[in-house]
Amino acid sequence: MKRRLAWVCIAFLLLFTFTACSQNKTETIRLAEVTHSIFYAPLYVAMAEGFFEEEGLNVELTTTWGGDKTMTALLSDGADIALVGSETSIYVHAQGSNDPIINFAQLTQTDGTFLVSREKIDSFDWEQLKGSTFLGQRKGGMPQMVGEFVLKQHGIDPRSDLELIQNVDFANIPSAFASGTGDYVQLFEPTASIFEKEGTGHIVASFGAESGSVPYTTFMSKQSFLDDNAETAKKFTAAIYKAQQWVDEKSVEEIAASIAPQFEDTELEIMETVVERYKEQGSFSTDPILEEDEWNNLQDIMDEAGELPGRVDYETLVNTSYAEEVTN
Known part of the structure; x- marks a missing residue:
């Protein structure tokens, strides 16, 4: 009788453990x-x-x-x-x-990108982008579309008022700017802030603040x-x-x-x-x-x-x- 009771207890414990593990399965x-x-x-x-x-x-x-x-x-x-x-x-x-x-x-x-200029600008105005070379994001992607949207809001035609570069692979945009491509670039963080600290570029505007929700x-x-x-x-x-x-x-x-x-x-x-x-x-x-x-x-x-x-x-x-x- 004691042996049978012991086996019942063991079976119950095994069942409880299995059920608990099943419920806690990740x-x-x-x-x-x-x-x-x-x-x-x-x-x-x-x-x-x-x-x-x-x-x-x-x-x-x-x-x-x-x-x-x-x-x-x-x-x-x-x-x-x-x-x-x-x-x-x-x-x-x-x-x-x-x-x-x-x-x-x-x-x-x-939007999570920022406008970074190569030169330090004490008083930035969007008009300063006219005639510049702008290193943008990949065509058809949200960063590039927001970038163009904001430029147009400020009266800048991205096709005629500046030289727009958007054929650089997403992951290589920071290094392209660091190596000398573009007067301005559209960058995510923390790259934008790192560039600013290193003196590679300077954050002058936020596309997120300009484009709305x-x-x-x-x-x-x-x-x-x-x-x-x-x-x-x-x-x-x-x-x-x-x-x-x-x-x-x-x-x-x-x-x-x-x-x-x-x-x-x-x-x-x-x-x-x-x-x-x-x-x-x-x-x-x-x-x-x-x-x-x-x-x-x-x-x-x-x-x-x-x-x-x-x-x-x-x-x-x-x-x-x-x-x-x-x-x-």
């Missing part, structure tokens, strides 16, 4: 980011502060360097989720995809992935929302310290400067909901740049259900 998500930048601070905070772990997720992050490469990774099942500009989902839609790319959580809500970088997935993994998408969004709130509430110093392991070659002082710039201009979304007016502003910018294949209804490529659920 799911791996393959995430492809378009570039690696302090601009994406809330993502790195979610990783550093354990917000993904709290949701039972393990995020494997890969930097794919460019919107086209990021979207290729997503379409070819090399990634489950992509962090990239929302314009890429519109391009895929225009090609008639049977498995549309759906924007489900927003990370940044302004847009879904500049969002998390997106194939519709099929979301259909099969709705709970996973919700958990991922919940972790991002926790990080967004954390970034909104914490000091510049605390944020920089949290994401520092992601940027081992960047001085903490530079990181703090960059975080402060982005916080001041409201680049970090405080929640993951992509609003319809932002979606429309995005398409206006694409249209102005001549890159919009056709307007796409908000409901067609945007799903805010996970974001709304985790924020309520």
Whole structure:
């Protein structure tokens, strides 16, 4: 009788252990980011502060360097989720995809680039770009379209008022400017601030401050992935929302310290400067909901740049259900 009772107890303990392990099973998500930048601070905070772990997720992050490469990774099942500009989902839609790319959580809500001049300018005016050589971003990408949009807002025709260079690969733009190409360049952080500290260039304006709210970088997935993994998408969004709130509430110093392991070659002082710039201009979304007016502003910018294949209804490529659920 005692032996039988012992076996029952052991069986119960094994069942309990198996059930507990099953409930606590960690799911791996393959995430492809378009570039690696302090601009994406809330993502790195979610990783550093354990917000993904709290949701039972393990995020494997890969930097794919460019919107086209990021979207290729997503379409070819090399990634489950992509962090990239929302314009890429519109391009895929225009090609008639049977498995549309759906924007489900927003990370940044302004452009993240800055205008950097080669020479120090004490009193900058956009008119000074006329007749200059401008090293822009990749044609058809969100940074370049925003850049052209802002130039036009200031009465500058990027095709006739300056020499526009946009055939340099995304990852090589900083080195091209450093080696002498261009009077002005459009750069992400922390490169812009590093160049300024080194004397390679000088930040004179912010494209994010000039262009207004847009879904500049969002998390997106194939519709099929979301259909099969709705709970996973919700958990991922919940972790991002926790990080967004954390970034909104914490000091510049605390944020920089949290994401520092992601940027081992960047001085903490530079990181703090960059975080402060982005916080001041409201680049970090405080929640993951992509609003319809932002979606429309995005398409206006694409249209102005001549890159919009056709307007796409908000409901067609945007799903805010996970974001709304985790924020309520």
